[in-house]
Amino acid sequence: MKFERYGIGIAKGLALTLKHLFRAPITVQYPDEKLNVSRRTRGNELVWFPDKCTGCGTCTKACLQGNIILVTHRGEENKFIVDKFELDSGRCIFCGLCVESCPYNALAMGVDYECAKYRRGDAVLGKEKLSLSEKHKPSAYYRPQFAAELPEQSLLLYNRKEGGQKLSIFPLSKRKRGPHA
Amino acid sequence: MPIKTESFYLNVGPQHPSTHGVFRLRLSLDGEVVTDVEPIVGYLHRGIEKLAETRTYTQIIPLTDRLDYLASMTDNVAYCVAVEKLAGIKVPERAEYIRIIFSELMRISSHMMAVGFYLNDCGAFFTPVLYMWREREKIIDLFDMVCGQRLLYNYMRVGGVSQDLPDEFMPALKKFVDEMPRYIGEYNQLIKQNEIFLARSKGVGILPRETAINIGASGPVLRASGVKWDLRKMDPYSLYDRFDFDICTGEVGDCYDRYWVRMQEMTQSLRIIEQAMKQMPDKGPVCADVPQFFRPPAGEAYGYIEAPKGNLGFYIVSDGSIAPYRLHIFPPTLINITALRDMVIGWKVADLIIIFGSMDVVLGEIDR
Ligand code: SF4
Ligand code: SF4
Numbered sequence: 001m002k003f004e005r006y007g008i009g010i011a012k013g014l015a016l017t018l019k020h021l022f023r024a025p026i027t028v029q030y031p032d033e034k035l036n037v038s039r040r041t042r043g044n045e046l047v048w049f050p051d052k053c054t055g056c057g058t059c060t061k062a063c064l065q066g067n068i069i070l071v072t073h074r075g076e077e078n079k080f081i082v083d084k085f086e087l088d089s090g091r092c093i094f095c096g097l098c099v100e101s102c103p104y105n106a107l108a109m110g111v112d113y114e115c116a117k118y119r120r121g122d123a124v125l126g127k128e129k130l131s132l133s134e135k136h137k138p139s140a141y142y143r144p145q146f147a148a149e150l151p152e153q154s155l156l157l158y159n160r161k162e163g164g165q166k167l168s169i170f171p172l173s174k175r176k177r178g179p180h181a
Numbered sequence: 182m183p184i185k186t187e188s189f190y191l192n193v194g195p196q197h198p199s200t201h202g203v204f205r206l207r208l209s210l211d212g213e214v215v216t217d218v219e220p221i222v223g224y225l226h227r228g229i230e231k232l233a234e235t236r237t238y239t240q241i242i243p244l245t246d247r248l249d250y251l252a253s254m255t256d257n258v259a260y261c262v263a264v265e266k267l268a269g270i271k272v273p274e275r276a277e278y279i280r281i282i283f284s285e286l287m288r289i290s291s292h293m294m295a296v297g298f299y300l301n302d303c304g305a306f307f308t309p310v311l312y313m314w315r316e317r318e319k320i321i322d323l324f325d326m327v328c329g330q331r332l333l334y335n336y337m338r339v340g341g342v343s344q345d346l347p348d349e350f351m352p353a354l355k356k357f358v359d360e361m362p363r364y365i366g367e368y369n370q371l372i373k374q375n376e377i378f379l380a381r382s383k384g385v386g387i388l389p390r391e392t393a394i395n396i397g398a399s400g401p402v403l404r405a406s407g408v409k410w411d412l413r414k415m416d417p418y419s420l421y422d423r424f425d426f427d428i429c430t431g432e433v434g435d436c437y438d439r440y441w442v443r444m445q446e447m448t449q450s451l452r453i454i455e456q457a458m459k460q461m462p463d464k465g466p467v468c469a470d471v472p473q474f475f476r477p478p479a480g481e482a483y484g485y486i487e488a489p490k491g492n493l494g495f496y497i498v499s500d501g502s503i504a505p506y507r508l509h510i511f512p513p514t515l516i517n518i519t520a521l522r523d524m525v526i527g528w529k530v531a532d533l534i535i536i537f538g539s540m541d542v543v544l545g546e547i548d549r
Contacts, residue, residue, distance in 0.1 A: 009374030016371050017308065026315060038322075040347070042329040062473060064240035095243040095335050100343065101473050109329070141329045142344065153326055157319045157353055157360075 026156060035154040037111065039140045039147050042094045044115040047138040048085060048130035052106035055080030062101035067091050087130060089115065090123035099142050108138035111150065188216055193533075195224045201298060202544030206537070213529045218522050222515070225548040233508040238264055238339060239473050241508070245495075246333040248510065249546040251294050254287040254324070255488040257337035262418060263484025263495035264339045268477035270469050276341035277420045278461040282354070283324070283336070284486070285450040285457075289361075290320045291489035292401075292443040295541035299440060300372055302538035303381050309372055316364050319357055326350060339475070341468030351458070358454055365447055373444075382436040386524045386536030389434060393520065400491025401442045402517045402540060406434030412487035419486075423460065424453050436539040443541075476503055490514050490541055512546040 028035060037043065055072040071084035099107050112135070117123050132138070140147035194205040203224035209217035229248065233241045245260045246253040258280055265272060272280075294317065297310035321331045327346055328336035336343055372378055388398070393406040403410055411428045413421040429445035431438025479501035485494035491513025498507040517540055525533045 006376055009376050009379070013371045013375055016367060038325040038329060040327070040329040040344070041325065062240070064236050064243060093243060093333075094330070095333075096329065097240065097243070097335075097473075139329070147347075152349075153322070155319070155322045155326075155353060156315070157322060157356055 036151045037113065038153045039150045041109070041111055041113075041139050042096050042141050043110045043113045043139055044092075044094065045089055045110040045112055045125060045136065046087060046092075046099070046130060047108045047110050047132055047136060048087075048127070049106045049108075050082065050085075050127065050131060052104050053082055053085070054104055054106070055082045056103065058101045058103060059098035059107055062097045064095065064097065065091050065093060068098060082127075085127050085130065086124060088124045090117075090120055096141055105143060105145075108143045108146065109141040111137050111139040191530075195221075201538070201542055204542065204544050204547070206533075208530070208533070210530065215525050215528055215530065215533055218525050218533070220518055220521055222544075222547050225544045227549065229549045230508050230510060234504060234506070237474055237503050238477070238505065239475075241505070242337065242339075243333065243335045246335055247545060248512065248549065249291075249488065249490065249493075249514075249543045250332060251543055252287050252291040252489045253332065253334050254283045254336065255291075255486060255493065257334065258284055259484060259486045259488060259493045260495050261337045261339050261484075262486055263482055263497050264477065266484045267480060267482035267497050267499055268339070268471075268475070270340045270471060272341055272419075272469060273466045274420075275462050275465040276467045276469075278457050279342050279346065279467065280337065281419060281421070281424075282454055282457050282461075283327075285453045286320050286323065288450045288489040289447045290317045291541075292447055293317050295401075295489075296368075296440055296443050299436075299535070299538040299541070300378070302535045303378055305372060305375075305378065309368065312364075312368060312371060316361065323350065323353060323357065326353070338468055338471070340471040341466070343468070345467045354454070354458065358451055358458070361451055362448070365444065369444065379437065381532075381535060382440065382539070384433070385436045385532050386528065386539065387433055387435045388520055388524055392523055393434065396516065396520050398491070398517050398520060399513050400487070400489070400517070400541075401439055401446065402491065402520075404429060405431035405438035405442045407432060412485065412492055424456050426452050436535055439539045439541075474503055476501060485511070488513060490543065490546070491517060510546075510549055512549070514540070514542050515547045518542060518547070 055070065057070055060068045060070050067088055069084060069086040070082065072080040072082050075081040094109070096109055099109055138146050140150060189210045191208045191210055192205060193208060195203040205221040205224065207219040207221060208215055227247070229244050233244060236244065242257055242260060245256040248256045293313040297313040300309040301307060324334055325331050327350060328334045328343065388402065388406050390406045390408060393403050393408060399410070407430050409428050409430050412418065414428055426449045429442050429449060431442050477499050479499055481496070481498045483494055483496045485492055492511070493513055494511035496509040496511065497505050500506040521537065521540065525536050528536065
């Protein structure tokens with residue numbers, strides 16, 4: 001291929017990269033700085049509300065993985081009493097169909113995302129682990145009532161002044177040493 | 182004694198960085214020149230068509246996410262369009278506009294990945310990709326805001342979409358649409374006139390117009406060969422007949438044209454989004470009244486849309502039960518790579534890599 005003058009296009013491209021050298025970085029130093037996830041995030045470890053659950057079993061039917069194990073018996077006034085509610089988060093694909101189908105708002109997606117486990121057995125969540133706790137919060141996916149409690153999502157689209165992603169201009173100098181460092 | 186020469190066989194893949202997934206090419210080489218090529222697919226086969234036969238119609242939507250994992254949203258749409266055709270469900274107007282906005286955002290994001298990795302194969306190692314990833318990240322943030330996940334969206338439902346847009350979505354989308362032309366200009370400044378890039382891609386891997394039509398190629402690969410064909414214009418599904426946009430075509434069908442068609446389509450997608458934002462009704466239902474376990478009448482339907490990579494179709498046969506009797510997926514990239522052999526013979530190995538890169542192949546869709 002013949003060009004009239006060589007190097008103009010390359011110089012133009014390099015001028016752009018040079019310009020970017022003087023811009024603030026848009027990345028964050030992950031384990032030390034964290035961004036807020038979306039309010040509707042379908043995070044790991046679902047949240048189950050034992051007082052609201054009637055044991056109807058709609059969620060077990062809606063799950064495409066056959067992932068929710070529900071065992072009930074009839075109590076007084078012929079109501080279901082939930083003996084076992086178990087969810088294997090290792091097999092869950094976090095699609096949210098179970099949350100969507102629950103007619104009594106008894107199930108919600110979680111907001112957590114750092115849920116690696118050492119054993120497969122630990123990933124199976126029983127009644128206690130699925131219940132609401134300090135570390136175990138529901139997200140607003142299909143449950144808009146929880147939206148107000150969650151922090152606003154940090155968007156890369158907005159810069160720091162507009163309340164977007166936190167930019168670290170001198171990330172390394174200000175960095176707090178975490179347990180991983 | 183006469184010297185006997187034999188052609189040399191070389192395997193590229195299945196684990197090779199420039200096959201964009203687990204894809205294997207069996208090459209016959211004469212020196213450095215490719216004399217024959219045999220694509221071998223199937224390493225990522227997960228049996229999605231078979232799995233779908235044991236799932237209800239709603240439960241298949243998360244499976245379609247796993248087809249073209251760089252453009253899950255359009256896979257969702259294509260499947261839902263097919264089921265709606267089968268069951269005769271009418272989608273509310275607002276839901277149609279949401280679908281169009283998300284399909285076009287997905288197209289921009291998918292084209293960015295395609296162009297970025299194509300430039301990567303050309304030797305611009307990861308600089309252009311990271312520029313494009315920055316804007317792709319903004320699109321993914323928007324998706325995350327609405328449907329809660331960044332890659333496997335599971336957002337479309339039969340009869341509409343799963344949830345309405347949150348309040349903060351529209352201002353963010355407006356900011357994105359306003360900013361994006363500047364960034365497209367940046368990508369063009371970065372690489373479009375680069376002499377090395379032009380020398381590597383102009384006139385390389387030509388797919389002639391006739392061959393492209395004969396094999397049934399679609400999407401940017403077909404349009405780069407000069408065929409003005411886009412399902413959004415030719416057979417407007419959804420509400421695409423209400424929008425004003427151009428079909429971008431290339432001239433000769435070489436690698437450069439395929440790159441340039443994609444770059445232009447990003448601008449056209451932005452135009453569609455802008456018009457959709459203006460026309461979209463502010464309120465209204467976002468999903469038709471379809472129960473989660475519904476039974477469509479017995480029959481068959483073929484639903485198709487213009488996905489970022491081409492004409493994506495779902496063929497569904499129903500026997501009136503809760504799950505489809507048969508689901509067949511018609512992926513655009515599988516059809517497009519059948520042209521690979523014609524395109525690469527006579528080129529060198531280094532050109533093979535960029536010809537393959539310019540096809541924008543996603544293996545999740547080919548192997549299903
Ligand atoms: S999120 Fe999806 S896979 Fe997980 S338990 Fe619910 S329905 Fe099943
Ligand atoms: S659908 Fe809701 S109420 Fe019914 S069993 Fe599941 S969690 Fe409980």
